[in-house]
Amino acid sequence: xxxxxxxMVWESLVREGVTTVFGISGGAVIHLYHALPEYPIHHVxxxxxQAAAHAADGYARATGRVGxxxxxxxxxxxxxxxxxxxxxxxxxxxxxxxxxxATPLIGTDAFQEVDITGITLPITKHNYLVTDIHELPxxxxxxxYIARTGRPGPVLIDIARDVQAAQAEYVYxxxxxxxxxxxxxxxxxSHVQEMARLINEAQRPVIIAGxxxxxxxxxxxxLSLAEKAQIPVVTTLLGISSLPETHPLCLGMAGxxxxxxxxxxxxxxxxxxxxxxxxxxxxxxxAKHFAPQARIIxxxxxxxxxxxxxxADLAIVGDLRDILPALISLVEERDHTDWLSRIREWxxxxxxxxxxxxELDELFPQYVIRQIWHATQGNITVVSDVGQxxxxxxxxxxxxxxxxxxxSGGLGTMGFALxxxxxxxxxxxxxxxxxxxxxxxxxxxxxELATVVQEKLxxxxxxxxxxxxxxxxxxxxxxxxxxxxxxxxxxPDFARVAEAYGIPGLTVRERSEVMPAIERALATDGPFLMDxxxxxxxxxxxxxxxxSSIQQMIRRPLHSKR
Amino acid sequence: MTHTRHTLIALMEDKPxxxxxxSSLFRRRNYNIESLSVGHSETPGIxxxxxxxxxDDRVVQQVVKQLSKLINVTHVQDVSNRPTVVxxxxxxxxxxxxxxxxxIMELANVFRAKIVDVxxxxxxxxxxxxxxxVNSLVRLLQPFGIEEMARTGRVAMVRDGASDEGPxxxxxx
Ligand SMILES: Cc1ncc(C[n+]2csc(CCOP(=O)(O)OP(=O)(O)O)c2C)c(N)n1
Ligand SMILES: [Mg+2]
Numbered sequence: 001x002x003x004x005x006x007x008m009v010w011e012s013l014v015r016e017g018v019t020t021v022f023g024i025s026g027g028a029v030i031h032l033y034h035a036l037p038e039y040p041i042h043h044v045x046x047x048x049x050q051a052a053a054h055a056a057d058g059y060a061r062a063t064g065r066v067g068x069x070x071x072x073x074x075x076x077x078x079x080x081x082x083x084x085x086x087x088x089x090x091x092x093x094x095x096x097x098x099x100x101x102a103t104p105l106i107g108t109d110a111f112q113e114v115d116i117t118g119i120t121l122p123i124t125k126h127n128y129l130v131t132d133i134h135e136l137p138x139x140x141x142x143x144x145y146i147a148r149t150g151r152p153g154p155v156l157i158d159i160a161r162d163v164q165a166a167q168a169e170y171v172y173x174x175x176x177x178x179x180x181x182x183x184x185x186x187x188x189x190s191h192v193q194e195m196a197r198l199i200n201e202a203q204r205p206v207i208i209a210g211x212x213x214x215x216x217x218x219x220x221x222x223l224s225l226a227e228k229a230q231i232p233v234v235t236t237l238l239g240i241s242s243l244p245e246t247h248p249l250c251l252g253m254a255g256x257x258x259x260x261x262x263x264x265x266x267x268x269x270x271x272x273x274x275x276x277x278x279x280x281x282x283x284x285x286x287a288k289h290f291a292p293q294a295r296i297i298x299x300x301x302x303x304x305x306x307x308x309x310x311x312a313d314l315a316i317v318g319d320l321r322d323i324l325p326a327l328i329s330l331v332e333e334r335d336h337t338d339w340l341s342r343i344r345e346w347x348x349x350x351x352x353x354x355x356x357x358x359e360l361d362e363l364f365p366q367y368v369i370r371q372i373w374h375a376t377q378g379n380i381t382v383v384s385d386v387g388q389x390x391x392x393x394x395x396x397x398x399x400x401x402x403x404x405x406x407x408s409g410g411l412g413t414m415g416f417a418l419x420x421x422x423x424x425x426x427x428x429x430x431x432x433x434x435x436x437x438x439x440x441x442x443x444x445x446x447x448e449l450a451t452v453v454q455e456k457l458x459x460x461x462x463x464x465x466x467x468x469x470x471x472x473x474x475x476x477x478x479x480x481x482x483x484x485x486x487x488x489x490x491x492p493d494f495a496r497v498a499e500a501y502g503i504p505g506l507t508v509r510e511r512s513e514v515m516p517a518i519e520r521a522l523a524t525d526g527p528f529l530m531d532x533x534x535x536x537x538x539x540x541x542x543x544x545x546x547x548s549s550i551q552q553m554i555r556r557p558l559h560s561k562r
Numbered sequence: 563m564t565h566t567r568h569t570l571i572a573l574m575e576d577k578p579x580x581x582x583x584x585s586s587l588f589r590r591r592n593y594n595i596e597s598l599s600v601g602h603s604e605t606p607g608i609x610x611x612x613x614x615x616x617x618d619d620r621v622v623q624q625v626v627k628q629l630s631k632l633i634n635v636t637h638v639q640d641v642s643n644r645p646t647v648v649x650x651x652x653x654x655x656x657x658x659x660x661x662x663x664x665x666i667m668e669l670a671n672v673f674r675a676k677i678v679d680v681x682x683x684x685x686x687x688x689x690x691x692x693x694x695x696v697n698s699l700v701r702l703l704q705p706f707g708i709e710e711m712a713r714t715g716r717v718a719m720v721r722d723g724a725s726d727e728g729p730x731x732x733x734x735x
């Protein structure tokens with residue numbers, strides 16, 4: 001079969017099972033767009049390439065399938081950068097396809113030429129520049145394989161314009177040959193036995209469940225392990241929903257804004273079992289003070305994560321889906337009564353301090369999040385943005401659904417939520433998808449409201465509007481003499497902006513209006529936006545000051561609203 | 563933890579941009595690379611790189627693992643604790659006058675170095691050996707005035723029949 005390079009791209013995408021592509025056109029991809037209508041692929045026209053990358057990322061995180069985005073050369077390609085870096089930091093399988101100037105022009109500073117493979121070298125798992133049409137099918141096959149296997153990550157394919165226009169015989173390779181790419185498949189039986197021995201000996205074990213549990217699809221195995229040996233589980237931000245937060249063994253998120261009892265459990269533990277977590281500094285605080293009494297077992301699919309940040313007494317490199325079932329059969333049943341009741345005491349103390357336990361009449365963000373949870377029974381996928389709003393969402397929404405939270409963890413990219421949610425909703429048309437965002441981050445990709453309308457996506461959007469770049473303001477309050485430099489933020493009337501795009505919107509100022517607003521959103525067929533004017537200087541508690549050990553937390557002052 | 567120099571051997575696909583991937587990795591992760599030398603290996607399409615890296619064992623382990631993660635890198639090995647043949651080549655152009663020429667040639671001779679060019683005011687010496695050997699010659703030549711020098715950096719090969727655990731036996735000459 002003879003195809004043009006452009007046809008080869010779409011044909012290969014169809015064979016990879018791709019049904020949706022997020023992108024924006026331009027001169028260097030015009031051949032690609034010309035061929036698109038011949039193929040059963042839905043193209044979502046975004047309003048910014050960064051958003052296209054986030055949408056592909058969201059699509060991937062919601063499903064585990066590869067998300068695809070597309071951009072033209074030059075500014076189109078550079079606009080993808082933040083989105084690719086976001087996907088890279090959070091191990092999300094994305095394939096980005098960019099157009100490049102024609103082969104004879106490469107290196108001449110031609111119009112809209114940019115060295116995008118050079119630029120994205122450190123933020124992709126791998127990338128390709130294709131200047132020969134005969135390599136194109138193999139490159140696409142490899143790109144998808146690399147993106148989704150092992151530790152997933154983004155792969156970029158830069159295709160010269162003349163390659164898209166050229167014609168050649170098309171053969172899609174069955175097999176990939178990548179001698180330098182190994183997915184760990186070592187026989188870890190002896191390690192698993194050692195791991196079981198350490199777990200069986202432990203008096204105060206804690207599991208850290210990271211994003212890797214979700215990426216591996218090992219949620220069931222995690223649950224069985226935790227239940228059989230009665231091991232409490234803390235999660236990282238991206239590990240949220242690896243174990244239902246309704247489960248008594250789930251202590252929720254640990255780390256800088258983690259639950260106090262989750263952090264105390266890590267500090268008092270005699271054994272830490274880290275599953276698919278890379279010991280990010282937001283989780284551990286200074287590595288040398290982390291979990292001083294504990295032996296550490298580290299299981300990860302990426303060998304380079306072992307001993308990168310935190311020492312490991314036992315390390316296993318492999319797939320949690322293979323390792324956990326083997327482990328569970330070797331782990332003995334335990335009840336850890338004393339340990340669990342100590343944690344329950346800490347938990348009770350936290351509950352008493354909790355802002356929701358206090359008599360409040362102002363509009364607190366924690367209340368808004370908890371009401372969204374009540375109204376939806378938690379049966380939604382939340383895509384959260386970055387900042388205080390992200391932490392309140394993580395703390396106050398009780399996630400029990402698989403892949404029920406999608407958020408930018410490693411890069412902490414403001415502006416992620418709305419475009420990522422577009423990807424999530426495209427992937428899960430029958431699920432309810434909510435965006436939670438701050439007034440700052442929402443304005444970073446607000447233009448995607450147009451895409452929401454164009455695609456008729458029923459997204460529900462909750463803005464926690466505090467009139468500040470709130471997370472930075474909080475740091476200024478705590479550590480920089482309360483000097484609010486560059487953080488007060490004048491926002492638009494978000495409800496009216498939404499209406500201008502064709503999305504009904506509502507401004508909520510009173511506590512009593514919260515539930516009715518959420519109910520109206522739920523009763524609306526299409527998209528709906530709520531602008532919650534929350535208490536402006538509310539802080540996220542607890543907070544581990546940067547540089548402190550995670551047991552030294554700044555707690556919410558007792559009997560105070562702030 | 564020991565802070566030492568390690569010698570790594572890496573094999574990689576001979577494709578455009580691969581060297582860039584490797585050096586970009588070293589820069590981005592802030593690894594302390596002392597020397598790096600690349601050329602063809604015995605297999606067509608595969609290049610061989612010798613890297614000398616400074617750091618404690620943990621850092622060097624990280625370098626090995628991160629290098630291995632590059633898709634175009636097919637093999638990485640830390641040969642620091644194995645018996646290896648280690649060589650470096652240097653070309654040294656040293657100022658030479660009527661009075662000093664024979665002294666310099668004698669020095670070269672002791673080091674089994676070759677005189678590869680003789681000019682009116684200089685001699686160019688080619689020396690092959692370990693870095694220690696090259697360094698010694700350089701030190702001895704310095705008083706005469708070194709006008710130009712090009713060093714390849716270390717290349718290394720594990721000795722035949724060498725066991726994994728064998729001690730590093732770098733013979734100085
Ligand atoms: C793209 C980007 N720029 C800057 C930052 C730094 N930053 C982190 S949180 C934050 C404030 C976010 O403000 P807002 O979106 O209003 O959320 P809030 O913290 O008020 O809930 C900033 C500026 C970032 N994370 N991402
Ligand atoms: Mg804000």
